[in-house]
Amino acid sequence: MAEMTMRDALNQALHQEMERDERVIVVGEDVAGGSGGSSGNEEAAGGIFGVTKGLKTRFGGNRVIDTPISESAIVGLANGAALAGMRPVAELMFADFVGVSLDQIFNQMAKFRYMFGGKAKTPVVLRMSMGAGMNAAAQHSQTIYPMLSAIPGLKVAIPSTPADAKGMLATAIRDDDPVIFFEHKALYARKGEVPEGEYLVPFGEAALLREGSDVTVVAIARMVPFAMKAVDKLAGEGITCDLIDMRTTSPIDEETILESLSQTGRLVVVDESNPICSIASEIAGLAASKGFHDLRAPVQKITAPHTPVPFARELERLYVPSPNDIEAAIRAVLKEV
Incomplete structure (x- = not known):
């Protein structure tokens, strides 16, 4: 390739x-x-x-x-x-x-x-x-x-x-x-x-990029490589995560998310959009309605704040969820009883 x-x-x-x-x-x-x-x-x-x-x-x-x-x-x-x-x-x-x-x-x-x-x-x-x-x-x-x-x-x-x-x-x-x-x-x-030549990726099928047993991490777009950095760093400490790239938000691959959640019991959703009516909220709602009995800790949502995107570089860096933010959320959800 x-x-x-x-x-x-x-x-x-x-x-x-x-x-x-x-x-x-x-x-x-x-x-x-x-x-x-x-x-x-x-x-x-x-x-x-x-x-x-x-x-x-x-x-x-x-x-x-x-x-x-x-x-x-x-x-x-x-x-x-x-x-x-x-x-x-x-x-x-x-x-x-x-x-x-x-x-x-x-x-x-x-x-x-x-x-x-x-x-x-x-x-x-x-x-x-x-x-x-x-x-x-x-x-x-x-x-x-x-x-x-x-x-x-x-x-x-x-x-x-x-x-x-x-x-x-x-x-x-x-x-x-x-x-x-x-x-x-x-x-x-x-x-x-x-891949060279004809290549098709079906809609409604998320990609499982990393496999683990401790936390399910769901990410979208640029948040996928950010989440990968956090997940790979934590793997060095023995904390392993399923990392799911949603790929499509309509349709949503509910089966892959719920299957992973049934194994890990913990969910972190990373979404660059604003928090209200976000895809992170949708996935959290999915976990609450169809995966509630698998949850061993509250769902962690990592999103941008509910503000317009700032122009200043320093503020924009704070606005966008970072690998450090994702790492902190994974650690936090593991501490929940």
Whole structure:
């Protein structure tokens, strides 16, 4: 297997899926290079994060389409194209701007199949970057996956590794239902081994990255490598943990979480989003409602505080849950009687 960044793994998935199916199109701000054509360049960087680099050169301007700076137009275009038989991959540059297009997402995209009695498909993939840790301030750093996970009719995918990024994006593109695909900005440069050729990761199946008997640790996106650092450090002291990467928050793999909890009796959930109505709260509720008799200690939730993301680097470091915070939570839950 080749080693590559998450950015390159996503790019490879887009190339392979567009090669495989001519109905796949890519739309969004600067996905084809923005003003590249007028400046004499056929293609610029390929989006602000470089994920769509090379697509226009390979597949042309009819399939890789720059749009105006209008999230509502981007999502509306993708909805219409999907209903007309295309398989659009639409990019919102930052997840924070999803509110501008929220009606098209939760009142249209998510409900077409239901409202039309199953006769309509909306195979839209809506890619968006998210997350703090890049000093991008309050309007470009939020993790809003809990908000969109709460909408019936949407699937929500959140990879944490390059391999999962490739496999989950391919799965999303082939899905007949709309998929919201979150990419953490701080993970674009993360490297890892990625399978060559066709590779699919099924939705609703969490990944068990570490195995242990003392604590179940559930994490999402950038919190996965943070949790891995904490878990690996504690393993040196004889404290072993199951580490579960959720991968999708709609659907949620309840079976894997509950099976692990039945063995450990203790649960720590790490979630970069704000604490109220968070995925951490959802998993804690799952443990309370379906795993209560297995619990030997209260569930520990590790989240960002209920505030906007600060701009100052020092404050942002305090805002984002750290490996030390996760380690402390694991130690705390082990002390509970």
